Amino acid sequence: MSCNCKECGTANCITMVPIFNSLTDEEMMEVASITTGKKYDKGELVYQAGDKHQKLYVIHIGRIKIYRISPTGKEQVIRVLGPGEFMGELSLFSSMPTTDYAEVIEPCNMCMIDGTKLKELMKRFPIISFKVMEELSKRLEQAENLIEDISLHSVEQRLAQVLLKLADSNGQVILSMKKGDFASQLGMTQETLSRKLTLFQDMGLIRQEGQRIIKILDLDRLNDIHMN
Numbered sequence: 726m727s728c729n730c731k732e733c734g735t736a737n738c739i740t741m742v743p744i745f746n747s748l749t750d751e752e753m754m755e756v757a758s759i760t761t762g763k764k765y766d767k768g769e770l771v772y773q774a775g776d777k778h779q780k781l782y783v784i785h786i787g788r789i790k791i792y793r794i795s796p797t798g799k800e801q802v803i804r805v806l807g808p809g810e811f812m813g814e815l816s817l818f819s820s821m822p823t824t825d826y827a828e829v830i831e832p833c834n835m836c837m838i839d840g841t842k843l844k845e846l847m848k849r850f851p852i853i854s855f856k857v858m859e860e861l862s863k864r865l866e867q868a869e870n871l872i873e874d875i876s877l878h879s880v881e882q883r884l885a886q887v888l889l890k891l892a893d894s895n896g897q898v899i900l901s902m903k904k905g906d907f908a909s910q911l912g913m914t915q916e917t918l919s920r921k922l923t924l925f926q927d928m929g930l931i932r933q934e935g936q937r938i939i940k941i942l943d944l945d946r947l948n949d950i951h952m953n
Contacts, residue, residue, distance in 0.1 A: 738760070738762075738783050738785040738834075739753050739756050739783070739836065741785070741808060741809035742783050742809055742810075742811055743860070744856035744859075744860060745853065745856075747852045747856070748852070748853070752850060755846060756838065756843070756846060759842040759843065760836050760837065760839075761839075762785075762834065762835065762836055762837070763834075763837060764832070764833065764834055764835070765829045765832065765833040765835060766829065767829050767831060767832055769829045770826060770827065770828055770829075771789065771827040771833075771835065772813065772823060772827050774793070774822070774823060774824050774825060774826055775822045775823070776822060776823050777820070777822050777823070778816055778823065778840075779816050779817070779839075779841065780813055780816065781811055781812075781813050781814055781816075781817060781837070782811060782812050782827070782835055782836070782837055782838075783809075783810075783811045783835070783836040783837075784807060784809065784810055784812075784834075784835060784836075785808060785833075785836055786808060786833060786834040787807075787808070787829065787833030787834065788806065788829075788830050788831040788901070788902075789805070789806045789807075789827050789830065789833065790802060790805050790827070790828045790829075790830045790906060791803045791804050791805070791806065791812060791825050791826070791827055792825065792828070792909070793824060793825055801909055802902075802909035803825065803868075803910075804867075805830070805902055805910070811860075812827055813840075814857055814860070814861065817843065817857075830906075871912060875912040880917060881921060881924075881950055882951055882953075883912070884911065884913075884918070884921050884922070884925070885925075885947050885951040886951045887911060888931070888939065888941060888947065889947060889948060889951060892941050896940060896941035896942075897940050897941070898939040898940075898941065899937060900936075900937040900938075900939070901937075904918060904919070904937075925947070928946075929942060929943060930942060930943045930946055930947050930950075931947070
């Protein structure tokens, strides 16, 4: 469902994105002038594998799951994006169809920037190109770190590591996605995740509270699993 700039907050959307935060207000308004807004409901696909969208998508409100599907039908979550983050950047530099799916997991207001016109702005404001490259480098590093974790660390070590990373100061983890998506991001099946969470709970390391809340009960022992 399309919406006007006021409803979707197009100008505010642009100011939220790190790749544009070095621009002046006037330059940001130029970006906003080539941007349209659209609302998406939970479960909708923003784009899918095979599409040639030639747009940069910026999330103003809501969250998006980026994933791929293997030839056997297995879903692999690549990342989950929230307000101020962007996707579709590879389509700006390649004429090849996208290989990813982008699915709404929380109702979204999306800002869509015309790719052809954005590339013209990149020529005038090279800082945008450098910022995009910086973000792509971060995502490549994250992908390489995941490959390393899967190759070198056990399922228990990876799970302990991410629980420690996500825990707040009170030792509470609130999952921002379904456990199936969480498991996929960790490179494991949902069944494996459930078994390992149950194991950690039986060991007295954690307590599961509902579907998305995990309370860490023994930080030191969990850290030992992560480190050993």
